[in-house]
Amino acid sequence: MSLTLYFHPFSSYCQKVLIALYENDTAFEPRIVDLTDAAENAAFKRLWPIGKFPVLRDDASALTIAESTIIIEYLAQHYPGATRLIPADPDLARECRARDRFYDLHVHQHMQTIVGDRLRPAGKKDSFGVEQAKSRLETAFGMIDAEMADKTWAMGDAFSMADCAAAPALYYANLLVPFGKTHKNLAAYFDRLMARPSFARAVKEAEPYRAFFPT
Numbered sequence: 558m559s560l561t562l563y564f565h566p567f568s569s570y571c572q573k574v575l576i577a578l579y580e581n582d583t584a585f586e587p588r589i590v591d592l593t594d595a596a597e598n599a600a601f602k603r604l605w606p607i608g609k610f611p612v613l614r615d616d617a618s619a620l621t622i623a624e625s626t627i628i629i630e631y632l633a634q635h636y637p638g639a640t641r642l643i644p645a646d647p648d649l650a651r652e653c654r655a656r657d658r659f660y661d662l663h664v665h666q667h668m669q670t671i672v673g674d675r676l677r678p679a680g681k682k683d684s685f686g687v688e689q690a691k692s693r694l695e696t697a698f699g700m701i702d703a704e705m706a707d708k709t710w711a712m713g714d715a716f717s718m719a720d721c722a723a724a725p726a727l728y729y730a731n732l733l734v735p736f737g738k739t740h741k742n743l744a745a746y747f748d749r750l751m752a753r754p755s756f757a758r759a760v761k762e763a764e765p766y767r768a769f770f771p772t
């Protein structure tokens with residue numbers, strides 16, 4: 558087996574990549590990294606000094622790949638399977654990448670801002686930043702709600718990288734700014750994501766760590 562994924566099951570960006578791997582039953586060695594463990598943290602930073610996961614190592618090509626989107630691009634190119642993670646048509650591929658960016662930058666990032674603030678020590682909180690992130694999440698939710706009125710998945714009928722990006726971002730965002738009662742198309746899309754076996758598996762594997770989510 559040439560692929561090793563450095564990750565943590567509770568990490569939203571790691572779940573994004575796990576979904577892609579599970580969609581195509583891609584064989585990989587799971588290497589859970591505990592960033593709170595000094596030795597593991599240091600070892601991981603030798604691999605990727607930025608210190609953020611997921612990181613994929615492919616011994617077959619001697620490549621170390623960071624960034625969830627780039628990892629999924631790599632999997633789509635070199636380890637393709639039944640789920641085509643990026644459409645073959647160049648225009649649809651660009652659209653898929655745009656939606657992936659949308660979920661990362663306009664949902665995932667704001668969700669991380671709010672979670673990150675909860676982890677800050679007293680006296681270092683950024684209430685302005687949190688209010689701004691919540692307001693931007695609401696804007697994104699409205700856009701997704703309108704877009705999902707007549708779609709099954711982010712790209713229409715076919716599950717893709719954009720849905721890999723959407724699922725964990727929406728999962729954690731919904732815990733912070735619940736959208737179930739206010740955005741019915743978004744909520745229905747989220748229900749479909751939750752029922753998708755690849756994401757359901759990632760959520761189940763994260764369950765033992767649920768208590769770490771800051772309230």
Ligand SMILES: N[C@@H](CCC(=O)N[C@@H](CS)C(=O)NCC(=O)O)C(=O)O
Pocket residue numbers: 568569570571592608609610611623624625626
């Ligand atoms: N843009 C990166 C973001 C990765 C990221 O933010 N990972 C978080 C976990 S979800 C992390 O490693 N956090 C640890 C830290 O910031 O120290 C990607 O898409 O992979």
